[in-house]
Amino acid sequence: MSAMSATPRVASRPGSSRVLRTVAVAALALLNAACATLSDRDHARAERIAASLRSTVVDCAREDACARPSPLRELGVRAATQATYDRAASSDADVDADGETSRDPSAQPEVDATVDAPLAQAGVAETGREGRDDIPSEMSGALANEPTSDIGDAASLGAKSVAGPPHYALILDYGQDALLARLDLIRGAQRSIEIQTYIYDEDDAGRLVLDELLAAARRGVKVRVLVDQLAALRHVDTLTALSAAHVNFEMRLYNPVLGRARFSYPMYAFATLCCFRRLNQRMHNKLMVVDDLVAITGGRNYQDDYYDWSPKFNFRDRDLLIAGPVVPQMTRNFEAYWSAPLSTPLTKLSDVGRVLMREGAPPLRHPQPAQPRRIEAIGRDADDTELIRTRLADAAIPVRGVRFIADLPDKHHEFDENGGPPSERMRDMIESARERVLLQTPYLVLSKPAQRMFYRLQKREKPPRVVVSTNSLAATDAFIPYALSYKYKRRYLRDFKFEIHEFKPFPQDAPIDLEATGTVGVQWREDGSAAVLGSGRGSGAGGSRSPDRPTPLAREYSALRYSKRGANERVPLLRGGVRFGLHAKSLVIDERIGVIGTHNFDPRGENYNTESALAIEDPAFAKALAASIERDASPANAWTIARRDKARYFSGLEYSLAKITEYLPVFDFWPVRYATSYEFVPGPDCPTPMSPRDPEFRRCYEPVGDFPEVDPLKRPLTRIFTAFGAGLAPIL
Numbered sequence: 006m007s008a009m010s011a012t013p014r015v016a017s018r019p020g021s022s023r024v025l026r027t028v029a030v031a032a033l034a035l036l037n038a039a040c041a042t043l044s045d046r047d048h049a050r051a052e053r054i055a056a057s058l059r060s061t062v063v064d065c066a067r068e069d070a071c072a073r074p075s076p077l078r079e080l081g082v083r084a085a086t087q088a089t090y091d092r093a094a095s096s097d098a099d100v101d102a103d104g105e106t107s108r109d110p111s112a113q114p115e116v117d118a119t120v121d122a123p124l125a126q127a128g129v130a131e132t133g134r135e136g137r138d139d140i141p142s143e144m145s146g147a148l149a150n151e152p153t154s155d156i157g158d159a160a161s162l163g164a165k166s167v168a169g170p171p172h173y174a175l176i177l178d179y180g181q182d183a184l185l186a187r188l189d190l191i192r193g194a195q196r197s198i199e200i201q202t203y204i205y206d207e208d209d210a211g212r213l214v215l216d217e218l219l220a221a222a223r224r225g226v227k228v229r230v231l232v233d234q235l236a237a238l239r240h241v242d243t244l245t246a247l248s249a250a251h252v253n254f255e256m257r258l259y260n261p262v263l264g265r266a267r268f269s270y271p272m273y274a275f276a277t278l279c280c281f282r283r284l285n286q287r288m289h290n291k292l293m294v295v296d297d298l299v300a301i302t303g304g305r306n307y308q309d310d311y312y313d314w315s316p317k318f319n320f321r322d323r324d325l326l327i328a329g330p331v332v333p334q335m336t337r338n339f340e341a342y343w344s345a346p347l348s349t350p351l352t353k354l355s356d357v358g359r360v361l362m363r364e365g366a367p368p369l370r371h372p373q374p375a376q377p378r379r380i381e382a383i384g385r386d387a388d389d390t391e392l393i394r395t396r397l398a399d400a401a402i403p404v405r406g407v408r409f410i411a412d413l414p415d416k417h418h419e420f421d422e423n424g425g426p427p428s429e430r431m432r433d434m435i436e437s438a439r440e441r442v443l444l445q446t447p448y449l450v451l452s453k454p455a456q457r458m459f460y461r462l463q464k465r466e467k468p469p470r471v472v473v474s475t476n477s478l479a480a481t482d483a484f485i486p487y488a489l490s491y492k493y494k495r496r497y498l499r500d501f502k503f504e505i506h507e508f509k510p511f512p513q514d515a516p517i518d519l520e521a522t523g524t525v526g527v528q529w530r531e532d533g534s535a536a537v538l539g540s541g542r543g544s545g546a547g548g549s550r551s552p553d554r555p556t557p558l559a560r561e562y563s564a565l566r567y568s569k570r571g572a573n574e575r576v577p578l579l580r581g582g583v584r585f586g587l588h589a590k591s592l593v594i595d596e597r598i599g600v601i602g603t604h605n606f607d608p609r610g611e612n613y614n615t616e617s618a619l620a621i622e623d624p625a626f627a628k629a630l631a632a633s634i635e636r637d638a639s640p641a642n643a644w645t646i647a648r649r650d651k652a653r654y655f656s657g658l659e660y661s662l663a664k665i666t667e668y669l670p671v672f673d674f675w676p677v678r679y680a681t682s683y684e685f686v687p688g689p690d691c692p693t694p695m696s697p698r699d700p701e702f703r704r705c706y707e708p709v710g711d712f713p714e715v716d717p718l719k720r721p722l723t724r725i726f727t728a729f730g731a732g733l734a735p736i737l
Contacts, residue, residue, distance in 0.1 A: 042264045043358045051358035052350075058249035058366050063225045068195075070225040074390050075193020076398035077186055080173040080328035081298025088170040088330050172329030173401040174619075174626055176601070178516040178633055180312035181383070183305055183324045184210060186397055188387035190295040191217045197227045199339045201292040203603075204236040204306035207243060209374050210314050211307045213383075222253035230254075231343055233288045234261040236306070241267055241356050242367045248351035249366035258354065259288040260347045266354045282613075289614035290411065291603050292339055299328045300335045302619055303601050304588045311588070313521040314379070318482065318575060320588035321508065321515055321637065325601040325619050326397075331407045338411045338617065345414035376523050402629065406622030410602070412615035427604045427616040432458050434594050434620065438469040443593040444606065445474040445634045447586065448486040449497070449505070452608040459501040469595070470504065473497075474638040477507035477682070478723060479714035480586040482575055486607070488723050491711070495679035498648060504696060505646040506638035507682065510584040510714055514641040516633070517585055524583045576723075577716040590618075591634055598622045599630035640685035640694050644713060645706060647697035649681040684709045 043051070065071035072078075177183040191198060191214070198221060205211055222228045237258050238244055244266050247256050258266060262276045262284050276284050293301040303324030305311040313319050327335075342348055351357050360367070374380050386392055410427045435442055436458060451459070462468055481487045490497075497503040519525065575584070592600040602618020604610045621627070637643065683706035685694050691705030712720050 042355045047362065048353050048358055051361040052352040054361045054365060055249040055352050059252045060223075060250070061252045063223065063253070065224045070195050070221075072195045072224070072226075073192045073388070075189050076390060076394040077175075077189050077326065077328070078193040078295060078299055080175075080326075080398060080401055081296070081332065084171050084173055084329035085298065091170060169405040169407060170330045172327060172331060172404050172407045172621075174328075174404045174407070174621055174623075175326040175397060175401040176626075176629060176633060177301070177303070177324040177326060179518060180305075180314070180319065180322065181518050181521055182397060183301075183303075183322070184213075184312040185383060185386055185393065186301065186324075186326055187214060187293060188217055188383065189393050189397070190293070190299060190301070191221050192387060194221050194226045194295045196296050197294075198229070199292070199294040199336060199343075200228075200230045201288070201290050201339055201342060202231075202306050203233045203287065203289050203291060204308050205230070205232045205238055206236075206306075206308035207238055207240065208309045208314075209376065209380060210309045210312050211238075212371075212374070213380055214307055219250060219254060222251045226253060228254045229339075229343060230256040231288075231339070231348060232256065232258055234258045234266065235287060237266065239267070240370070241360060243370060244351050244354070245357050245360040246366050246369040248357060248361070250369065255350070257343065257348045257350050259342065259345075259349075260286060261349050261354055264349075264354065265356045266351070267356060285609075285613045287614050288342065289603050289610065290338075290342070290617045292335060292617065294332060294336050294339060297333050297336050299326065300332045301326050302335070302603070302617060304590050304603060309375075313518040314376075314523075316522050316524045316583055318584045318586065319517065319522060320482075321512070321517060321585050323589035323591055323601060323633065326401070327407065327619055328401070329407060331409050331619070334409045335411075335617075338409070338413070341413050342615075347414060379521065379523065402623070402626050404621050404623040404626050408620045409617070410620060411617035414615065416615050427602065427618050428452075428454070428611045430620070431592060431600065431604065431606070431618070434592070434598055434600065435459075436462065437598075438462070438594045439467075440595045441470045441472065441593075443472050443474075443631055443634050445587070445589050445591045445637065446606045447476050447481065447588050447590070448483060448605050448607050449473060449475040449490040450486050450607045451493075451497075452611045454611070455606065456496075456501075459503075463500070463502050468502065471502060472504045472506070472638065474506050474587065474634050474643065475508065476587045477509060477644060477714075478576060478712045479510040479578055480508045480584065482586050482588075484574060484576055484723070491678070491723065494646065498646065498680055498697075504698075506643040507646060508585075508587045508637060508643050510578060510586065511580075511582055512585055512637075512642035514639065515585065515637060519583070522583045576719040578714050579716060580714070587637065589634075589637075591630060593627050593631045593634065596627045596631055597624055599627040601630065640687075644682040644684060644709065645694075645697060646680050647683050647702065647706070648679060649708065650703075678711060681711050682709050682713050683707065684713075 175186075177186055198218065200218070218228050218230065232238070238247075244256070244258075247254070260283065262268075262280055263272060265272075268276070291302055291304065291306065301324050304320070304322040305324050309315045310319050311322050352361065410430050412427060432455065435444075442462075459471065462471070475490070476487065478484070478487050478491070494505075497505060575586075578584070590602055590605055592598075592606075594600075598620060600618050600620045602616065604616040604618055610616050683697075683702075685691070686705060686707055688705070691701075695702055695705060697706075712723065715723075
């Protein structure tokens with residue numbers, strides 16, 4: 006018998022064949038569904054259907070669109086008036102210097118603030134229904150590459166005296182204030198509203214703002230909303246209804262992967278395989294502009310979590326309201342995104358188009374709010390002009406040295422390790438520091454250019470202090486970035502000389518509104534769930550939403566939206582209660598430059614996301630921003646990270662082995678880390694907090710472990726991602 010004839014024959018398994026056929030059919034079906042898009046003819050038909058259904062009724066015939074008095078909008082009118090007068094005075098001074106003519110210096114330009122005459126005199130173009138008159142509908146190549154949103158030469162930020170037109174700046178720390186400011190501006194809008202955001206949810210806060218925007222459109226205000234696809238409104242029916250809501254309202258989605266508004270888990274998996282880079286290229290900008298006069302930018306999206314309205318988890322965030330001549334630059338940046346090829350009208354999305362062709366536009370849903378009395382309360386506050394004036398407008402700081410830094414959509418065309426203008430200019434500002442850098446970021450994962458910059462900074466003869474406010478594992482909404490940050494604690498503390506303060510999940514003195522969460526009176530079980538929901542007070546009163554009800558959208562951080570389900574989520578804690586985590590992105594240089602924006606100072610912000618920020622060189626503003634960050638970093642709200650006590654024996658060997666494994670992309674299993682968390686213990690000999698470099702530090706601080714407040718069962722998983730997750734850094 007030959008060897009071939011001696012080989013036993015293996016019978017095929019019918020079950021295995023069926024499984025393979027099923028998998029193949031499913032894969033083909035998924036591919037077909039993912040790639041199935043509407044034809045140009047169908048898109049045109051969907052647009053015609055939506056256009057025929059859009060209301061053209063305008064409730065107001067007045068030139069000001071029946072806008073309500075807005076103290077915050079008045080800041081923009083005032084700044085424009087002052088800028089006009091400054092230019093006129095400067096021009097007269099120049100003429101006088103030439104000896105040609107003279108003019109009464111007390112005479113002011115004839116302007117009427119009530120009708121915004123300063124806008125035309127200040128060179129601010131109006132935004133009509135069809136878009137800005139000074140910018141074509143299709144952005145020219147010159148504008149697409151125009152560095153109008155750049156902060157300019159870093160040397161100009163280091164000047165002893167800062168020239169520039171007058172502005173008003175208002176730091177919005179409290180979530181309720183940030184929401185109230187938006188409502189005031191929307192109700193006071195007379196011509197145009199532009200909103201650009203990464204997340205727009207269909208919860209109470211999102212729907213409240215959406216209702217206000219639609220009401221403004223019905224008054225005659227041109228409203229445009231641009232939302233990144235991955236975290237846009239959850240229901241296709243809602244998007245379809247909005248596509249036909251009103252002729253003055255338009256929404257677009259940015260970078261809709263697979264040409265759809267929404268897609269399923271399998272489609273997401275397919276998009277990850279076929280279009281990984283495009284899937285990760287997200288629009289992280291956050292901007293609101295009203296009438297080219299006033300703008301808001303910062304960290305907040307449109308979701309309950311950003312306004313202290315979630316009963317489960319809220320972000321400690323920060324926005325900046327700015328009024329003045331920089332605002333038209335911000336509008337131009339919005340126009341660049343609005344007109345970019347990746348910005349897609351709702352009717353050109355295949356799933357929205359199919360609904361329109363099948364059944365027209367469904368009515369816009371108005372579900373019962375989770376806490377109706379809270380919405381009624383803030384609505385009344387928005388009607389109270391005097392309250393808004395005293396609570397918000399009067400707190401605005403007059404400033405002059407204002408610059409807007411922003412990426413343009415063409416950042417997505419090519420990979421640049423150094424990032425776009427926001428990344429480069431912020432590094433320039435940090436390198437201009439002489440005394441102190443105060444950095445606040447929710448995710449302390451540094452890019453390679455940032456690490457090189459901080460290393461150079463510490464090689465100076467007299468390096469500046471670098472104080473960092475960031476999240477603890479117990480507070481973060483993104484578990485994986487923290488695990489990577491934990492891996493590099495030694496480098497941050499020893500090589501870069503960072504002084505790190507990690508935010509607590511239950512801060513005692515942070516600018517948050519606990520009553521607004523609706524959890525006042527809640528009793529918490531040992532497993533962290535809510536037992537009884539009591540009645541709150543003020544704006545947080547009313548409603549029946551359970552604190553255990555899951556939030557509608559995944560938390561913001563990674564563009565990989567579905568990675569938020571499972572490993573990359575908030576960790577369980579040892580006790581229950583409504584939790585808070587940092588989401589503010591801010592920077593202060595020597596208490597002379599303050600920066601508030603969307604950039605997390607991380608690799609994702611440099612490599613993939615588009616970002617924006619406002620930089621203001623003004624001592625009063627910088628000191629106010631520094632005080633806000635320092636409050637978050639205080640012992641009542643944060644743990645201090647410092648080197649753990651040295652081992653009694655072989656401490657040098659232990660340090661060397663830990664350093665070696667830190668540089669390994671995988672298998673970083675060394676059990677003893679360089680640093681741990683410390684809690685301040687006040688007393689007669691320890692009246693005030695101190696730096697970890699103070700010789701008395703260990704007498705006034707006690708170690709509380711690497712991951713205080715965290716359930717012990719989650720700690721090993723943190724170490725696993727620390728050991729194997731270094732390869733994820735570029736997209737974190």
